[in-house]
Amino acid sequence: MFQFLRSNASIPLIFMLVIWGISTFLFIQADIEPFYWELKNQLIGQKLNEGFRMYQDVRDNAGPFAAGFFQLLDFFSFPVYMNAYWASGLIIFQAFIFQQTIQRYELMPPLGNLPFFIYSLFFHFSLEFAIPSAALLGVTFLLLAWREVVKQQSTLNVDDRVFLIGLFIGAAGLCYPSYFLFIFWGILSLVFYSGINIRQLLLVMVGFLIVNIITGLVYTYHGNFPYLIQVFQNSAIEFHAPVWEELQEIAWAYIPAMGFAIVGFWKVIENPKIKSTGQKAQQTNLIWIFTGIFATFTLPATASNNLLFFLPALAYFSLNSFFLLNKYWIREVMLWLLLGMTYFSVQFDWKSQIHKRLKKSEVAIRNEKLMILGPQIEAYRYNTMAGPFVNWEMSKSLFDELDQYKTIVLLDQYMTQDPPTYIYDPTGKFKLVQYYLPYLKQRYTPAENKLYKRVD
Structure with a gap:
């Protein structure tokens, strides 16, 4: 299977997409009850389409861009059971960005479609990931920012496209407020591993601020800007320790990814013969992990789907094993082990998360x-x-x-x-x-x- 995925041909990619599509269809046909936050997101879209204002008339901590996405889904009357399709579309788009960035800037030796496979598989460790949540939507913009950071690190002269880094991180924060903290990741990655100057750093901040200023002006016009500020204070600036029981509950979804990432990172430490761009990318992703740990203490709720920002960096570190391990059979065993762990993780998730899904209502009234x-x-x-x-x-x-x-x-x-x-x-x-x-x-x-x- 390793040789099949390592190929640059289109057939492995098409095969993966077909299997993914069939699996998503069968999952939807299982007709399991949606999660509570799936219904919550649908209700947000409904209220916004009725003309009510976010944060003032609809009290939730989803970012403005995420709320607009839920509003768009409701505007086209897409039912809740189709959420798996929209989440799959977002993950596929992110996996393409992930793979194309690694290939274009030669961060690793040629791995064909393996980066796409690893990234996609990591998003199948939990059924909670197959929901178009605010956190998942924001990861798309974080990956776009990561691609721009890698581009600037791969050249001797940083150009004015650094503006886009701030713009994408600002957009990610407008999807999920805790992602605002990744502006520190972007700045540190550029300062340490590129030839950026003061003017270009200011461009990063201009890009970050301009998208937030425009959003603030729109909310000021509609009269609900104070409520927006209040939500962002509670959801991105207020620090609180995650509950240990909640961390234990979500550990099953992340332990496989963390295990493979630790092995990959250890192989990098053991093997210093990595190209300069690859070394910068490794260190940039390490800063990503530390930023993510810091952001965990700002999350409004500790849940598997709210910690998605760890998965891109964990997927990147995991890929190290597949080109640094010399023995072919070990790579093959690792791939099959990864598939097996995905299967058991989903089976465990299916049984253990029943309490997170909608139950029968105690209210007997209908259509009121x-x-x-x-x-x-x-x-x-x-x-x-x-x-x-x-x-x-x-x-x-x-x-x-x-x-x-x-x-x-x-x-x-x-x-x-x-x-x-x-x-x-x-x-x-x-x-x-x-x-x-x-x-x-x-x-x-x-x-x-x-x-x-x-x-x-």
Whole structure:
């Protein structure tokens, strides 16, 4: 199989794409329940297409570009079960960038289609990766920035295309706020391993700032810029340690990739006979890993699909083994071992992540305008969402600030601009809101346990 993948012919690539397409089709036909965040992303798109404003009228921490992507999917009425197709398209595009960068700038000896295969396979260690999430969308821009960094490192004279590095990293941050930290990776990689000057460093920062300034102006025009700043503070600047239990849960998806990457990196240390461009790329990817570790402490939630930014660097280090190991049979065994680990990882994922998928809703109503004051968003599958509370982890803090006048005004705005027919209150927050907004006591009466109905 190693010789087959190492070929530069189109047949191995076509074969991989056909197998990928068939596997994705069969996965969709399995008709398994979507993850909670798949429904959340769909609801974001729906609310934005109804004319509501991100962050002010829809409370979530997805970046503006990612929110626009979800809005586009909803605009064309693509159902949730097609998410695997869109995720596959993004990963295929990223794998092409990954492979073409390695080949064009000769970062490694000729490996044919093997870089495409390794990169793609790493994104199959978990079913969570097969979702067009904000983190996955942002990785596309990070890879485009990586390609530009490698281009500048491969020449003696850095040119003004460094502007694109800042632009791509800024766009990645607008998909997933934690990716803003990769601007430090871009600058350090250029300062240490290229002949960049002060003017060109300023160009990098101009590219980074201009995409954010334009986004800020658009949000200022729509009146929700303060909410954008608040979300970015909570999702990219606020540091918190990941929960150890969560890290243990997601370890299965990343341990295979980390194991192969460590072996590849060790082979590089043992073998100094690597071209100059290859050495710079190795060190650049090491800075990527350290930046990723730092970014982990800013993630709003520790989950497998939120740590995707590690996979490109791990895939690159893993490739070292396939040209530094002398014995052909070891390379062959490693490929089959990688395939076997992918299979068992997916099998484990299929069984262990049932609790992350949508469950049957406790709310019996259907086709009604519903507001949920809790994390049980599965009730929105058969009803129309009212209000901004699509992400309860972000929203629940609002109900701890009911003693503040601005909070009461904001809740009153939510209840009047998009009034629900039913309010489902599994957390008991609605009674507190009724105390501060007394008119809600007459407008909504208990219909059944934890459910309130509007009185017409």
